[in-house]
Amino acid sequence: MISLAGGLPAEELFPLEELAQAYARVFKTGAHALQYGLTEGYTPLRDVIASRMASKGMTVDVDDMLLTTGSQQAIDLVARVLIEPGDRIFVEDPTYLAALQIFKFHSAHIVPIATDRDGMEMDALRRELASGPPKFVYVTPTFSNPTGRVWTRERREQLLALCREFDVLVLEDDPYGDIAFDVDALPPTLYALDAQLGGDTHVIYTSTFSKTVVPAVRSGWVCAPKSVAAALVRAKQAADLHSSSIDQQALYELLTHFDIDAHIATVRDEYRHRMMILHRLLREQPWSGVRWERPSGGMFLWLELPEHVDTLELLQTAVREGVAYVPGHEFYAGVARKNTLRLNFSHSGPDTLQEGVRRLARALQPVLDES
Numbered sequence: 001m002i003s004l005a006g007g008l009p010a011e012e013l014f015p016l017e018e019l020a021q022a023y024a025r026v027f028k029t030g031a032h033a034l035q036y037g038l039t040e041g042y043t044p045l046r047d048v049i050a051s052r053m054a055s056k057g058m059t060v061d062v063d064d065m066l067l068t069t070g071s072q073q074a075i076d077l078v079a080r081v082l083i084e085p086g087d088r089i090f091v092e093d094p095t096y097l098a099a100l101q102i103f104k105f106h107s108a109h110i111v112p113i114a115t116d117r118d119g120m121e122m123d124a125l126r127r128e129l130a131s132g133p134p135k136f137v138y139v140t141p142t143f144s145n146p147t148g149r150v151w152t153r154e155r156r157e158q159l160l161a162l163c164r165e166f167d168v169l170v171l172e173d174d175p176y177g178d179i180a181f182d183v184d185a186l187p188p189t190l191y192a193l194d195a196q197l198g199g200d201t202h203v204i205y206t207s208t209f210s211k212t213v214v215p216a217v218r219s220g221w222v223c224a225p226k227s228v229a230a231a232l233v234r235a236k237q238a239a240d241l242h243s244s245s246i247d248q249q250a251l252y253e254l255l256t257h258f259d260i261d262a263h264i265a266t267v268r269d270e271y272r273h274r275m276m277i278l279h280r281l282l283r284e285q286p287w288s289g290v291r292w293e294r295p296s297g298g299m300f301l302w303l304e305l306p307e308h309v310d311t312l313e314l315l316q317t318a319v320r321e322g323v324a325y326v327p328g329h330e331f332y333a334g335v336a337r338k339n340t341l342r343l344n345f346s347h348s349g350p351d352t353l354q355e356g357v358r359r360l361a362r363a364l365q366p367v368l369d370e371s
């Protein structure tokens, strides 16, 4: 079975040796490295993250930053702290499936906002804001999961203007921002743009080392306006006291003794290479009515098939052919576009991608012939 389904990074790029050395350094510092730590997380690592954020135009006070068990926990903590049952939460449509699951778990009323290739549609957002502001708007404006799209700077500014007008918070989920194939073409994060506007912060920002280092360290972070940050610390204390401090210390050693930026550049180059291979393989197919946008970063390519194709039904045939993908259905909070699917290009090497597309083509061709 070839899986183009999961959102897994490429294992062959993991900094295995360097991480082993980083952990060894931590153990050499003595038993206190294994003691309970601060709920907010290992302070030296928070400082390093703050200076890495500053280099991307994001100024953060480390007191407003909390280290979390991946950005998944950051989203969950924000939901725990802010959502009362029945609260409206606005999301892009489609959006990150596991965030939808969290919001549902907290009994939110999820409101899908129409989204095009430039980001959320502002007319639709304004209409919903006018009919009842949400607790927050959840967005992944940079290399969305599932679509791989990037919001334009204009849409980002419009979102912030509207959220300030209606005094609504934004939760910016940014796990893929470092995996930009053209770093210079990337608009600033919402967090950076919001700070430029001055006044009260309206953006809660979360990111992670899962995509740039390894997911197994389960290390993400969240920066929030002061009152929210304090509530997040209390919620985290109740949840798990703190995330693994041995992992946080090892990450700190890795980031300070190893050229992480060179590593991230290698990851980017390899993912760009794999994305281009997938893009070329798809273009070589004699398909008609199959559309996609070439991603400019991240890990996913979003495919739209002719309207009559249901990708959930098609998955059974694909699996029989030996290839898996994620049907688009699950990513929609509103009416699902059943003719969509998500392909991952970060985990499979060139040969696997080639064979994966061959199998996908075998599954798809008979359905396309029906149209």
Ligand SMILES: Cc1ncc(COP(=O)(O)O)c(C=O)c1O
Pocket (backbone or CB within 6 Å): 007, 069, 070, 071, 072, 073, 096, 140, 145, 173, 175, 207, 208, 209, 210, 215, 219, 220
């Ligand atoms: C959009 C988005 N947010 C958050 C996460 C969670 O990442 P982690 O908990 O590994 O940091 C993912 C993981 O795939 C993601 O795609």
